[in-house]
Structure formats: C-alpha cells, structure tokens
Amino acid sequence: MQIKTPDIGVDQALVAEILVKVGDHIAVEDSIVLLESDKASVEVPSTSAGVVKAILVNVGDNVAEGAVLIELEAEAASAAAETPVQTVAPAAQPAVSTAPVAEVKVATAAATTAQTVEVKVPDIGVEKALISEILVKVGDEIAIDDSIVVVESDKASVEVPSTVAGTIERILIQSGDSIKEGVVLIEVKTAVTAASEATAVEQAPTQTANTSAPATVAVAPVAAGLVEVTVPDLGVDKATVSEILVKVGDHVAAQQSLCVVESDKASVEVPSTVAGIITAIHITLGQALTQGTALVAIESESVQPAAPATAAPVATPVAQPTVAAAPTAKVTEPAANASTDQLSVEQQAENAKVYAGPAVRKLARELGLVLANVKSSGPHARVIKEDVYAYVKTRLTAPATTVASPAAMLSGLPKLPDFTSYGGSETKVMTRLQQVSIPQLSLNNFIPQVTQFDLADITELEAWRGELKAGFKKQGISLTILAFIAKALAHLLKEEPYFASHLADDQKSVVLRNEIHIGIAVATPDGLTVPVLRNPDQKSIKQIAIELGELSQKARDKKLSPKDLQGANFTITSLGSIGGTAFTPLVNWPQVAILGISPATMQPVWNGVSFDPRLMLPLSMSYDHRVINGADAARFTNKLTKLLADIRNILL
Numbered sequence: 001m002q003i004k005t006p007d008i009g010v011d012q013a014l015v016a017e018i019l020v021k022v023g024d025h026i027a028v029e030d031s032i033v034l035l036e037s038d039k040a041s042v043e044v045p046s047t048s049a050g051v052v053k054a055i056l057v058n059v060g061d062n063v064a065e066g067a068v069l070i071e072l073e074a075e076a077a078s079a080a081a082e083t084p085v086q087t088v089a090p091a092a093q094p095a096v097s098t099a100p101v102a103e104v105k106v107a108t109a110a111a112t113t114a115q116t117v118e119v120k121v122p123d124i125g126v127e128k129a130l131i132s133e134i135l136v137k138v139g140d141e142i143a144i145d146d147s148i149v150v151v152e153s154d155k156a157s158v159e160v161p162s163t164v165a166g167t168i169e170r171i172l173i174q175s176g177d178s179i180k181e182g183v184v185l186i187e188v189k190t191a192v193t194a195a196s197e198a199t200a201v202e203q204a205p206t207q208t209a210n211t212s213a214p215a216t217v218a219v220a221p222v223a224a225g226l227v228e229v230t231v232p233d234l235g236v237d238k239a240t241v242s243e244i245l246v247k248v249g250d251h252v253a254a255q256q257s258l259c260v261v262e263s264d265k266a267s268v269e270v271p272s273t274v275a276g277i278i279t280a281i282h283i284t285l286g287q288a289l290t291q292g293t294a295l296v297a298i299e300s301e302s303v304q305p306a307a308p309a310t311a312a313p314v315a316t317p318v319a320q321p322t323v324a325a326a327p328t329a330k331v332t333e334p335a336a337n338a339s340t341d342q343l344s345v346e347q348q349a350e351n352a353k354v355y356a357g358p359a360v361r362k363l364a365r366e367l368g369l370v371l372a373n374v375k376s377s378g379p380h381a382r383v384i385k386e387d388v389y390a391y392v393k394t395r396l397t398a399p400a401t402t403v404a405s406p407a408a409m410l411s412g413l414p415k416l417p418d419f420t421s422y423g424g425s426e427t428k429v430m431t432r433l434q435q436v437s438i439p440q441l442s443l444n445n446f447i448p449q450v451t452q453f454d455l456a457d458i459t460e461l462e463a464w465r466g467e468l469k470a471g472f473k474k475q476g477i478s479l480t481i482l483a484f485i486a487k488a489l490a491h492l493l494k495e496e497p498y499f500a501s502h503l504a505d506d507q508k509s510v511v512l513r514n515e516i517h518i519g520i521a522v523a524t525p526d527g528l529t530v531p532v533l534r535n536p537d538q539k540s541i542k543q544i545a546i547e548l549g550e551l552s553q554k555a556r557d558k559k560l561s562p563k564d565l566q567g568a569n570f571t572i573t574s575l576g577s578i579g580g581t582a583f584t585p586l587v588n589w590p591q592v593a594i595l596g597i598s599p600a601t602m603q604p605v606w607n608g609v610s611f612d613p614r615l616m617l618p619l620s621m622s623y624d625h626r627v628i629n630g631a632d633a634a635r636f637t638n639k640l641t642k643l644l645a646d647i648r649n650i651l652l
Contacts, residue, residue: 519568
C-alpha cells in the first residue's frame with residue numbers, strides 16, 4: 001500500500017524531515033514526513049495503519065500532490081475492512097466462478113545509505129549579516145535545531161539552527177564572512193533509508209464472486225447548501241489571525257485563500273474547501289484559532305463531477321507491474337508567471353525583506369511593485385492586499401508632474417588618496433557592529449539637525465539617589481541616574497508628543513505615537529547598540545532600573561532579540577563618567593530628537609547672595625528642525641531641567 005502526498009495547497013514542497021523509518025509500525029494519522037513551502041511547514045499524516053516497508057523520498061526532495069512517500073504493509077484486519085464491496089442488482093449478478101487472476105507481489109529490500117545535505121542560511125529578516133561565531137567543527141554530531149553559527153546585523157545577534165541531523169563533513173564559511181539568505185553554511189552527512197524494489201509477477205488461481213465486467217459506481221454531485229469551513233491541522237496548537245482576505249458576499253473558488261494565520265513557526269494562508277458565496281465570517285483580526293474553529297460560512301455551489309468513477313475489473317488477462325508515475329508538472333503556471341512577473345531580481349530580493357504573505361507577494365510581482373514603497377497597515381507592520389491597492393490607486397490618481405533635472409547631489413565621498421608618499425598607511429578592519437551601523441548613521445546626512453544645550457541642577461536628586469542606592473543594591477539592583485532621567489523624560493514626552501513623533505513620508509504631516517518607547521544607547525566592546533525601554537511612563541523607578549540593567553547585560557552578551565531593538569520614538573545616549581562638557585548626538589532616524597547626557601560636575605551657582613556648590617548635569621538635545629522649532633526645543637530642555645531638580649513631584 002502506497003501513501004501519497006495529499007493536496008498541500010502548493011504545486012511543490014520540500015521534504016524537510018522524514019519522521020519514520022523502515023520497520024516502524026504506524027497508525028492512521030501518524031505523521032510520516034515534514035514538508036516545507038513558502039506558505040507553511042506541514043506534517044503529512046498516514047492514511048492507513050501498518051508497517052513501513054519502504055521510504056521512497058529523501059530529505060531535500062521536491063514533491064507534488066500524488067507523489068509516493070512510503071509503502072506500507074497494511075494490517076490484515078485493516079485490509080479486510082478496507083476492501084470495497086460493489087453492490088450490484090440481483091439480476092446482474094453472475095454465478096460464482098473461478099478464474100485465474102494475476103497477483104503482483106512486490107519484494108522490497110531496504111538499505112541504509114549516506115547522503116550529504118547542505119545547510120543554508122534561512123530568512124533572517126535582513127539582506128546581509130556577518131558571521132560572528134561558528135559553534136561547530138568538522139566531525140561533530142549534530143541534531144535538528146542545534147545551533148551552528150551566530151550571525152550579527154544592525155538589528156540583532158541570531159543563532160542559526162541546523163535543519164538536519166548527522167555528522168558535519170565541511171564548514172564552508174569563516175568568522176567575519178558576510179552572508180545572506182541561501183548561502184551554504186555547512187555540509188552534513190546524514191543516514192537515510194533508501195529502498196530498492198524488485199517486482200515479481202506470479203500467477204495464482206483465485207476464487208472471486210465478482211464479474212469480470214466493470215461495475216459503475218454512481219457518484220452523486222455535491223449538493224448546494226451552507227458549508228462551514230473550519231481551521232485544518234496547522235501543525236501547531238494555536239495560531240493568530242493576522243489578515244482576513246475575503247468579505248461577506250465574495251465569491252470564492254475551492255482552494256482560494258480565506259485568511260492568513262500566524263504562529264511562532266510560520267505564516268499560513270488557509271484555503272477554502274468549497275466554492276461558493278461567503279455568507280458569514282466568524283473570525284476577527286488577532287483572534288487565536290485552533291484546529292476545528294469555524295472560519296466562514298459559504299453557500300456552496302452544486303458541483304457535478306467531471307466523469308463517473310468506475311470500479312476496475314477484478315480479473316485482467318495479464319497483470320502489469322506497478323510503475324510509480326512522476327507527478328505531472330503544471331505547464332500553464334510557469335508560463336503565466338513568466339508573463340506577469342515584472343520585477344527584476346534585485347527588486348524581488350527587496351520584496352523578500354518586507355513582511356507580507358505569499359498572496360501579497362504574488363500580487364506585487366504581477367503589478368511590478370516594490371513592497372518596500374508600500375505603507376503597511378496590517379498587524380506587526382504586515383503589508384496586506386488593501387495596502388497594495390491603496391498604493392496603486394495613489395500612484396494612478398496622482399497629478400502628472402514635470403520632472404525637472406535633479407540638482408547635483410553628492411552621492412558619495414571620493415576615494416581616498418594614495419598615502420604611500422606620505423609615510424605609508426595601515427588598514428584595520430572595523431568591528432562588525434560598526435560596519436553594519438554605517439548605513440543607518442548615513443541617514444543623518446539628510447536631517448537638518450540642531451542641538452540645544454542646557455544644565456540641570458541634580459543636587460537634591462543625587463542626594464535622594466544616594467539614600468535609595470543601598471537598599472536597591474541589597475536587592476541586586478543597580479540604581480543609576482539614568483533611571484530618573486528616563487522617568488522624567490517619559491513624563492515630559494506625554495506633554496510634548498511632537499518630540500516623540502515622526503515626519504510623515506509626504507513631509508506634510510507628523511505621525512504622533514500613542515505610546516512612549518525610549519531607546520537607551522549601550523556601549524559594548526564591538527560598538528554602540530540601542531535596546532528599547534518600553535512604556536517608562538507607566539513604570540516605577542525600580543522597574544525602570546531593573547529593565548535598564550537587563551537590557552545592558554543582554555547587549556553586552558549579544559543576546560538582544562530583534563524586538564528588543566525596535567519601536568523607539570526617542571533616544572537617550574550618555575557619556576557616563578568618561579568626560580566632556582557637551583556633545584552633539586546624531587538624531588536616529590525615523591525619530592526626531594535625541595538627548596545626550598555628559599558627566600555631572602560641581603559648579604558654583606549664584607543664589608542672589610553668594611555662590612553655592614551645585615551638582616550640574618549637562619544636557620545636549622539634538623532635534624530635526626523640520627519638525628521641531630528652536631524655541632520649542634529650548635522650552636523642552638528647560639522643563640526637563642526643572643523636573644530633574646525636583647523629580648518627586650511627578651511621582652506623587
């Protein structure tokens with residue numbers, strides 16, 4: 001008995017893992033292989049129970065619907081139960097006769113062979129990253145999901161897991177290499193089961209009660225009516241609805257996508273099982289779904305089968321050996337793609353970096369759009385179909401403008417001169433973090449930046465911190481002045497939202513944020529990184545101090561996740577006790593302001609009668625002059641100095 005690939009919603013999928021071996025006893029619905037496509041990872045279940053006789057696929061094979069995966073020796077009871085019984089009218093039943101019947105027996109010899117599999121860089125969310133550490137060596141035995149390398153980008157440090165188990169034969173990368181999706185990391189020697197089949201045809205007499213004439217099986221059409229489409233087996237316990245692709249009244253075809261669901265494993269489009277008109281939608285965005293949850297109600301159409309199925313005759317003159325037919329390739333699909341794909345290879349690579357579902361990517365290819373230019377409105381900054389349509393509408397309805405010759409613009413600095421005649425030179429490679437930070441820092445060239453300087457009297461604040469510090473230290477908490485500054489700044493940003501805003505793409509409006517998230521610049525041996533302190537306005541000084549300590553430690557240990565680095569709408573950078581009196585911090589686009597803190601010093605301050613020694617903290621606030629006026633910036637820093645002079649007022 002052969003177990004074949006069911007309809008998995010795509011033309012082809014990759015065999016990522018084989019979950020059984022020859023000799024295993026499996027039950028119905030036991031998973032046998034794991035298939036991966038650009039839509040999802042799917043475990044294929046067995047449709048019968050029995051003992052695995054042969055495995056007819058290897059890891060890395062591309063399979064289509066109908067491709068044979070394994071061969072089973074079915075259980076006797078199961079085989080008897082599954083024997084179809086043809087009901088024929090009494091008048092048409094002939095007498096029981098004995099006739100020679102050709103019986104085909106397949107002898108399968110299984111052998112274990114070695115196969116070398118390439119482990120490649122998966123989609124890591126960035127175009128390029130650098131190899132910072134190689135965690136394995138040649139000869140190591142690794143399992144699936146064992147980490148093999150650590151890669152770094154300006155967003156995060158990520159460990160890349162192995163997709164196969166086996167022995168490492170070759171390591172094809174080195175520390176410091178720049179890599180991207182699809183680059184081969186290592187070669188792994190895996191043990192796979194290959195089946196060799198020998199087919200023998202034996203003639204044997206068999207008694208049968210069936211006639212040699214074929215019996216026609218009547219196939220009834222699918223009746224029209226209301227059908228509830230439910231969530232299929234997604235391979236996870238729960239998934240969240242990230243996009244609904246249809247609406248009430250839409251006519252959908254069978255296998256047309258209804259919604260997009262997300263889990264920590266994949267983003268999957270759930271197809272309709274029937275064709276018809278949608279009468280009700282039972283789900284909402286953000287809803288958690290499990291297998292069997294009702295998605296939509298569809299008034300299905302009456303479907304007539306193309307042709308009635310007929311039962312094959314039981315007796316045939318000569319038995320033909322079983323031949324595994326290769327799946328028929330769809331010819332029309334590539335042809336259609338060839339005519340509709342209007343993007344270059346570079347543009348398709350840009351689209352691959354944007355967070356969007358397969359259906360949206362296909363639409364972008366057909367329309368010739370670069371998704372990076374489309375403003376997203378879906379959950380987690382996901383680009384949905386409505387965003388694409390809105391972008392196209394905007395482009396089509398925009399008034400035609402005369403393109404003037406662009407002014408001469410410095411596209412880059414000229415090459416360095418030759419220093420040989422001036423005593424020579426030596427080239428030293430920058431740290432990886434410095435290298436990947438250059439593109440982000442270069443954006444500051446396009447920001448008209450101004451810096452406002454001020455001094456905050458923190459004498460009383462520092463005295464209060466000194467009183468609290470001992471108690472915090474007993475709890476293992478480091479209480480720095482930065483915790484108080486973050487709290488005061490968050491309070492002020494709620495009053496002055498423009499300082500935590502963004503300049504809109506049209507440069508005619510300002511995007512105001514609903515929450516305050518402050519980036520905290522942390523110095524590491526490799527360079528500066530900026531993890532994000534979330535909602536400090538809603539937290540106590542103690543909570544802020546704890547989170548600052550955790551973020552700083554994760555930054556130094558290179559354990560920051562991409563989420564830890566995203567979403568800030570203001571930044572604080574501090575020189576600590578290094579030195580200096582003031583500096584000009586660079587605005588971190590798309591933010592519009594950044595606060596720099598220099599070391600506090602004791603200074604004489606005139607009180608009207610005499611000079612008092614006061615602890616003064618220098619503040620340097622740079623801002624985007626397109627959004628923030630100079631007078632507003634001066635008032636902002638003045639308010640901040642007053643809050644720091646007596647921060648207890650905002651804690652009451």
